[in-house]
Amino acid sequence: MALFAIFGTQEASSSFRHYLKEMTDEINSKSNDYILNVDEDEWKEYFVNKYDFTPLTLFPEQATVKFKGKRKIKKEQFGRVYESESYRFELSVPYTGYYFLFMLIPSTRRIHHPMVNVPSSDSGILTAEFEMYDQNEKQFEYDKKHLLDGIMANVPNINNDLQRFKADVSSTFDTVYKRKKEKVLSENSFFEKINIDIDKKTDKIFKVPIAKKKKIPEPIVDKKSTKKFTETPAMDDAFYADIIEVIYTFFKSVEKKPSTYKSKDEEGLRDYVLPTLETRYDNTSVTGETFNKGGKTDILIRYKDGTNLFVAECKYWKGEAVLHETINQLFDRYLTWRDSKVAIIFFVKNKEFSKVLATIKEIIPKHEYFVRENGSNGESSFSYIFHFPTDKEKFIYAEIMAFHFPE
Structure with missing residues (x-):
């Protein structure tokens, strides 16, 4: 579990482009025989599953706060420095979804990025701390709500970006696969025209790999x-x-x-x-x-x-x-x-x-x-x-x- 600024670490667009390039490179790395013999629909489904990241769902109604302790702080007033105490609290919010999404900066966003801790798993408890400097109940409720609002604000935005990325996976596959296949067919046609034999038979069976699922397989x-x-x-x-x-x-x-x-x-x-x-x-x-x-x-x-x-x-x-x-x-x-x-x-x-x-x-x-x-x-x-x-x-x-x- 690491401390980071929620929805403020790296651009979502850059991360999603990286995944699309990864898919493009994987398609282009395959042999001509593979491209011509693989089942196109099954291969597309493989990539759709591979990048099927679960959107974020948080449960603010189940949020809890616990007292973390006090600490000594120095304050200055009217040129005089004096020592005071602050009160530290930890807010916990259950969530489900691909934890890495918490690190991404959405394309449309509210610029408020509280520091949070999130476990590296697809479900768990997100935690964040806030601090008070006096015993004020209204201030406590305000600070708690402000922190919770900051955590929740960009969840719909990153989920919208994720939904667009999933559509891009499908359309990018169609484009890249079509271009690669056309290139292979064009090369084969060229070799035939210059009387270079092409082995049109193959004993290989081209099977689509199985995407590793985050979820338990069918019973x-x-x-x-x-x-x-x-x-x-x-x-x-x-x-x-x-x-x-x-x-x-x-x-x-x-x-x-x-x-x-x-x-x-x-x-x-x-x-x-x-x-x-x-x-x-x-x-x-x-x-x-x-x-x-x-x-x-x-x-x-x-x-x-x-x-x-x-x-x-x-x-x-x-x-x-x-x-x-x-x-x-x-x-x-x-x-x-x-x-x-x-x-x-x-x-x-x-x-x-x-x-x-x-x-x-x-x-x-x-x-x-x-x-x-x-x-x-x-x-x-x-x-x-x-x-x-x-x-x-x-x-x-x-x-x-x-x-x-x-x-």
Whole structure:
């Protein structure tokens, strides 16, 4: 994470021209045989995907402020120098989108570039600091709003530039490819006219490369289940692991912000993570409070054909009985036979968080659907294998997660 002036580091037009030149050079570097034999539409789609950067979305309604501390400063008044204190605050704003866009200067812009910290990822928390020199509530609200406005002001502008760039990728490909192909055909025609043999046959198969996706690939058929009645799309291990990591990392961050979680119920806390999940995965929909089988699930990720891929429940921790009750509720009421990847997320108010984690690890193996432990994904994220309530040969992968939100 680096400190920089938001939307004020380098010209967006220059960066986007660089990408277009990179694409042009890649097209022109290919052999004549490649140009004549490659599928034009597939190659164009490759570049469209390669430069399909996710636009920025910020969530100012979820912004939080925390006190960072005080520092001594020197002031001068009427020729007299004296020492005073200042108050430092940190503003945090969740976001999704291609983080590099925060560094670019839009073609149309508002000239206000606060210094910010942004993680090098396509979702996370943007932070920025502001400082006050006296205890003035109205000044605090003004400074906070001014900083937030400065952060938000150029988001639509850079997204507009990005949209134009995406159109340029498509049109530039058409122009460059057409020009390159015409040149190749012209050369071939010339050689034929001067009786130089050209090998028109080739045993090569020209395949378009696959653009590296930032998002998890489409789900595949579950190969873990011992029983196969259907080739229904299911979540592969990489997809499941990524969802668990996103949820775990997200709520660990929320743990550090009491103002975010105080006075929030399960649904309120759940809603914080939905935007991140919604924008992260291709060919899926992410919803909260969705009917599935016999009730409403808190988080449901579905494949584009409507198949369930991931189901999760969010609860405040209220002891061993609620743990047992939540597992039964999820497995008996919400899961169908085809659901195979789930999670239960507990928000813990208890001061002694370690005792809660110990209770979870002690109680889970005693549940009637428990099969075995399956490792862990962090200090408070435990992996298990359960079986479906009416079918002991149908396994369910379940992550039990807990996060500390003391009052």
